[in-house]
Amino acid sequence: MTRIAIVGAGPAGLSLAYFLKGSRKVEATVYESMPEPGLKPCAWGLITGIENIIPIPNETIISEIRGFRIYLDNKLVFDIRTDNKLGYIIDKPLFLKRLSQEVNVEFNSKVVKKDDKYYINDKSLDHDKVIFATGHYSVSKSMSIPAIQYITDYEIDKEVVEFYFYSGFLGYAWVFPDREGSKIGIGGYAEVPELKERLKQILKGRIRTFHGARVTDYGVIEDRLDGNYTGEALGTVYAITGEGIRPSIISSKILADSILNRKDFKKEFKKSKLYWSLNWHAKIIKMTKENDPGTARLSKALLNNDPQLILKFAIGEFNRVDLIKIFGRSLI
Structure with a gap:
């Protein structure tokens, strides 16, 4: 049996362990340095269809999205409402907590590399393979952009998300429903002070929390297609939209299938629609910047x-x- 250590209990790491569980060929354990999962801030959006490969417990769903509004320079351009479910706003920490209960996870377990060997809390890591699902933390800063977000008590239609684009600014702002109030954020090619200034135009309600994180925008990192990386650490974030949860889960499904069927991950991933579409998003961002x-x-x-x-x-x-x-x- 192959013993696999998965570093990082985010969507990519936990879903990889979930897809591998029950196999007689593999024993997977997730190691997370933090005391609980889901601490990286994000808008918690998840496009419909992902529930076909991994369960989305009802209690983790904040709302079902059936419409969206798009603004350009704060003028409404599109106001689309459908009868179809376009996606979900999930409680990401709760979703990851539920997922962690399905697999082997050790929290407060920091993995470090010393002299070509891996250690967990200074004890030798005795596994056959180590896979990194460490998100943007293991990606060069040049491959990511800043994003900030406020949690406020501003009430928005729970079935609608809003996107704000601005002339001369490569990036966008958003207003997503939360359990109580909204997530109002922005990400793009600017420094944090400029992002904060732009966000003042749409910031509403009483601020409860402010946080930020970097988001990978590079596209797939080719030299990490060796089966030792998955999720955002591999570059599986749509560069134009910043969507990362769903593509990270899909990348882990491809990796798990490759491991279980003894196939070459690089070949399997490059054949996928995910690889192609991620790289087109990144290519368009690069062409726009140039x-x-x-x-x-x-x-x-x-x-x-x-x-x-x-x-x-x-x-x-x-x-x-x-x-x-x-x-x-x-x-x-």
Whole structure:
């Protein structure tokens, strides 16, 4: 039996252990340096469909999203309401806590490397394989951007999320429903003081909490496709939207299947729709920074198209024809 140590009890690490559990071939243990999971701040959005590969307990669902509003320079551009469930706002700490109860996890267990050997709280780590699901903490700062968020008591429609784009700014702000009030945040290519200044325009309600974190925007980190990384540590975050929970879980499903079926992870991952769509998001960000610093072309492309098409692009369910429709033939 192969003994696997998974470092990090976030969505990627815990889901990897979940997908591996029950196998006679593998024994997986998750090691987390913090006393509990889910401490990294984020908006807790999760696109529908992920429940087909991992359970989303009802008690972890804050609300079901059925609509979205998009603003450009604080002017409403789209106000879409559907009868279909587009996704969820989940209680991420509770979701991860429930997931951790399904697998082997050791909290307050810090893994470090010394002289090509791994140690847990200064004791030798006796495993056959170590997989890192350590998120942006193990990614170069040049591969990530800052994001900040306020938790306020401002009440928003629980079935609607709001996105705010700004001319000359590569990034966006958001207002997502919370159990009581809203999460109001922003992320992008700017320093934190500028992000705070921009967010003042939409900040509403009494502030309960302020926090921030960096978000990977690089795309897939090719030299980490060796089966020793998963989730955000591998670069599985959609660069334009910042969505990371769902793609991290999907990356762990591909890695788990590769381990259990003794297949080459790099080959399997590169064949996936996830790899292709993540890298297109990153490529468009890179092209925008180089050729469209004012974001005029990007804003026009995203806001002058069918919102359903833009939704497909945002969640990574697009194809080459969709890219041509949105960005034109010159892009590809």
